[in-house]
Amino acid sequence: MSAISKLRDFFKFLGSVKGDLSNITAPPYFLAPHSVTEIGTCWVERPSLFAAPALEPDAELRALLVLKWILASLKRQLYIDGGLGQGIKKPLNAFLGEIFRAEWSDGKATANLVAEQVSHHPPITAVYMWDDEHGIRGEGYARVEMTFSGSVDIRQTGHAMLHIDRYDEDHLIFLPSCKVSGFMSGALFPELSGTYHIVSSSGFVSEIVFSGTSLLGTGQRNAVKATLYRRNDPSKAPLYVIAGCWSDRLTIFKGSTTKGEVVEVWDPARPENGASEARVEPLESQDCWESRKAWQGVIAALRRGDFGDTVTEKSKVEKAQRLMRAAEKEEGTTWQPLLFAPLSGPYEVFERLGSAVGWRLQADKTKGVWKVDRGEVKTLRRPFRPGLTPLGRETTETAKG
Template sequence: MHAIGKLRDFLKFLRSVKGDLANITAPPYFLAPYSVTEIGTCWVERPSLFAAPALEPDPALRALLVLKWILASLRRQLYIDSAPGGHSIKKPLNAFLGEIFRAHWSDGKATSHLVSEQVSHHPPITAVYMWDDEHGIRGEGYARVEMTFSGGIDIRQTGHAMLHIDRYDEDYLIFLPNCSVRGFMSGVLFPELSGTYHIVSSSGFVSDIVFSGTTLLGAGQRNAVKATLYRRDDPLKTPLYVVSGCWSDRFTICDGRTGEVMDVWDPAQPENAAAETVVAPLEDQDCWESRKAWQGVISALRRGDFGDTVTEKSKVENAQRRMRAAEKESNVTWQPLLFAPLSGGYEVFERLGSAVGWDLQADKTKGVWKVDRDKVKSLSRPFRPGLTPLGGDLDADIGRQGGKGERS
């Protein structure tokens, strides 16, 4: 009853908010102890899965491995601070403008890396770059997130991701799913996907992915998915491979011509476990890095101290409001460190997106965001000399916090 009571309070809170909910300050007991900038870790926390397409010589099987990688990543992406059948999913911390997250993963066979940056706050846009130099595979993407409430929380992502495999000079255009948060009446919130999405490869293959779930009356299967992979030039869309099952649990990959089971993805199997997320120790992180900047909030959430959560969170949020006001007064435009919007050059997107009628919608995301790989490689502390997320130089900010904090 305690959890249901909190959900009722949260429902009342949501009904009081008008418009986009993406930047709302949710009640502290619904917050996950990490930022939006960490969500992209789902794509690279299994390094061998991320690298697998680069090791496959057959183009159809490469496309299948990309499909498998994306579907296997959805569970961690959407079941935030939870697991299917467990406690309610949580809302990650709203990233502040200029926030950066860096990490890497290794499983003994491959090593993957990721960096993300909050490139816009109004509207909220996060850009991500991931790579494995040894195997010659890299991806990047960006998303504007909009949240609305109409009896449930509807989350819409505008943007896209692109994967590139060096060995085959091959590109993949990848969807970002919209999501509904359901379960307010039961007391356990869970994500549900619906609709049809696509992955398009420059080698001539398309994956159509259809998501479905339970109805309001309980019919259907929660988190169901069915995907078919076919040749782009085949008007009949004859399935080469078929994937079916549950994206948050087990799904089966079959040969579309024979029906033979080729693979079963089961996240519960030890060999499919995520690798450890490796980040620099807090004392070695820059003050603009997620875990350093939010360390007071993260610590308070983990020990269940919601009073301290609000206090620590307000320090960052109020400082950010002061910074935006000062920028407006001085007519200064914020410049991201690692990503920039393209002024043109959308040929790859347009060539692949035309296969499925995909609209770029760059006007809704302040452009198409592209990483500067040289800047990623050369990024070093301090990221922004003389400026911290609290609005001033480090020594002044430590004084503002009453002497607390670590030099970065």
């Protein structure tokens, strides 16, 4: 199929959809061969970068390292199955109960991540990441809403929280919303705009301002400028500035301007800054609720460019999931996630940190504040849900699969 035909069909698809696109199936040639549950891997695929704040004794520099880590993760988070000049694709809509887990190692640090789809209507994904050796862990959750108004607008409601054991320190982290543009060229690309914050319990705040090119073509695509300042400083005098392109190079300056001392130039193209490969169990060893096992037919079809089989394989899972939801409604039962649960009571850490920048919880939009049960993560064993598969109740035939 030609790029023009794909573009025409995609516009036709967008024009036929009203409201939230998050649970709508895009044409198969716009799909990435992995699920929404894998998006959080951008945070841990560079294990040393993830662990770095835990190894820094100075609180100011720890806050700077957290900021650097988050900015460095954005390219892989937003350029889904693509890159600069290549366009991006839409990940597969995760089904309720879907789990992804993996490990990354670069010889200096090892990081782990587990994600679970805790809600389907609305779609909410919860993530937990950790490095036990260095005593650092993070968790977060997001409700993703997608609408179309000339561009695809992707809004994330939720947050992430990073904790460093050695210093009993927390960092409240934003989840960016973005626009997907480039429909006229057929090569879709993400754009970030607006101001976000990272707030540290040690007394530092990072303010991140995203910008891009204007309608007249001025400005720089994917531009970012971030400043780190003390929370109790009413003037917000920058201690450090990070500027550049969040999908390319970032320069860290000491002081209040981009003319100060250059501390570091972070370039993702350098070999030492490359991402590590995710280590996952072989498909034959995975549980049927694990993402790559459950979607293996779809992933294989996408990779060989067989869009007919893609639709067929996707439909098997989607139809079975609709039947499961209907059965639950009829039986009066409620789905229970395995690894995450809504927090009961106030979330004091969030309230304390969020108040620094006027950040308020929106738990009413995310079915609560989702917190990981670390004990359940450590004891999770196959089969995850005995007798039940994403395709329905287990039979002799499904058990063989």
